[in-house]
Amino acid sequence: MYLVVGKQRTRYLVQVGQVDVIVQAAVDYIRDKTPIYVGDFVDLNLESLQIIKIHERTNFLVRPPVANIDQVLIVMSLVEPDFSLLLVEKFLAYANFARVKPVIILTKKDKITDEQTLNEVRLLLETLNIEFHFVSNFDMADLAPVKTLITGKKTALMGQTGVGKSTLINSLFPDFAREVGEYSQKLGRGRHTTKEIIMLKTDLGYIVDTPGFSSFELPMIKNELAENYPGFAPYIGKCYFNDCLHLSEHKCAVKLAVKNKQLSENSYENYAKISLEISDKREDY
Numbered sequence: 590m591y592l593v594v595g596k597q598r599t600r601y602l603v604q605v606g607q608v609d610v611i612v613q614a615a616v617d618y619i620r621d622k623t624p625i626y627v628g629d630f631v632d633l634n635l636e637s638l639q640i641i642k643i644h645e646r647t648n649f650l651v652r653p654p655v656a657n658i659d660q661v662l663i664v665m666s667l668v669e670p671d672f673s674l675l676l677v678e679k680f681l682a683y684a685n686f687a688r689v690k691p692v693i694i695l696t697k698k699d700k701i702t703d704e705q706t707l708n709e710v711r712l713l714l715e716t717l718n719i720e721f722h723f724v725s726n727f728d729m730a731d732l733a734p735v736k737t738l739i740t741g742k743k744t745a746l747m748g749q750t751g752v753g754k755s756t757l758i759n760s761l762f763p764d765f766a767r768e769v770g771e772y773s774q775k776l777g778r779g780r781h782t783t784k785e786i787i788m789l790k791t792d793l794g795y796i797v798d799t800p801g802f803s804s805f806e807l808p809m810i811k812n813e814l815a816e817n818y819p820g821f822a823p824y825i826g827k828c829y830f831n832d833c834l835h836l837s838e839h840k841c842a843v844k845l846a847v848k849n850k851q852l853s854e855n856s857y858e859n860y861a862k863i864s865l866e867i868s869d870k871r872e873d874y
């Protein structure tokens with residue numbers, strides 16, 4: 590059984606002992622368009638250099654495409670691009686859906702001069718009950734808790750382009766020299782984005798750098814969002830309708846919780862907005 594550590598188009602990089610070998614998928618997998626993810630454990634035919642079996646996954650993300658990870662670091666900058674609770678919640682919903690433990694990393698702390706802004710973000714995040722850390726990616730003391738988090742784990746980074754995912758990796762593991770782009774340059778269509786998906790083997794653990802994206806199309810459908818939105822868990826199964834989307838349905842436990850101020854209105858509005866953006870039925874992912 591071998592670990593897939595990289596993917597570029599139809600080629601995979603698989604760790605065989607101390608070396609990484611380039612292989613392709615078996616013909617059947619190519620024909621059936623069976624997805625093979627970075628993080629998959631596979632069997633190989635070492636003569637034809639083909640992947641002949643994909644072992645069962647503990648979890649997988651479609652975006653970024655990676656399997657069998659222990660946690661996802663949701664990377665969000667405080668500025669450039671601006672902090673967005675809606676985006677944090679969107680990523681959290683996706684982590685919940687994929688059954689992957691999330692931790693939130695707020696970057697570019699060094700660019701914030703007033704305590705007030707930090708406190709506002711802190712208050713918003715505290716309501717989510719998810720571990721979070723404020724960091725400057727250039728301050729090793731700030732990154733100490735991140736080092737602890739990733740030790741002995743397989744971690745994927747998730748977040749918009751320009752938030753500092755590659756910079757974070759470079760600060761912790763300079764040897765990898767991940768490509769870093771200017772935020773302003775990236776606004777014009779992500780010219781400097783990391784294209785391939787790669788799982789880096791560090792002395793602490795495995796870490797997956799992923800391409801950024803400026804708009805995040807959630808690979809979930811409406812009822813999956815309704816079941817996995819951060820903060821909704823205590824109310825799931827308590828609505829009048831089994832398949833309640835918590836929108837215009839009556840006797841909705843989520844809406845009642847918002848009314849009773851048990852759930853934040855802000856967060857509920859974000860939910861309703863995201864729900865509008867995504868489809869009812871699964872199409873092609």
Ligand SMILES: Nc1nc2c(ncn2[C@@H]2O[C@H](COP(=O)(O)OP(=O)(O)O)[C@@H](O)[C@H]2O)c(=O)[nH]1
Nearest residue numbers: 697725726750751752753754755756769770771
């Ligand atoms: N001031 C400051 N700049 C940062 C920080 N993290 C990243 N950057 C800058 O943000 C830009 C985008 O970083 P990059 O790592 O390419 O973002 P990615 O697209 O998420 O991988 C670069 O100009 C970095 O130097 C940080 O903590 N503080």
Ligand SMILES: [Mg+2]
Nearest residue numbers: 754755768783
């Ligand atoms: Mg990057």
Ligand SMILES: [Zn+2]
Nearest residue numbers: 828833835841
């Ligand atoms: Zn409901």
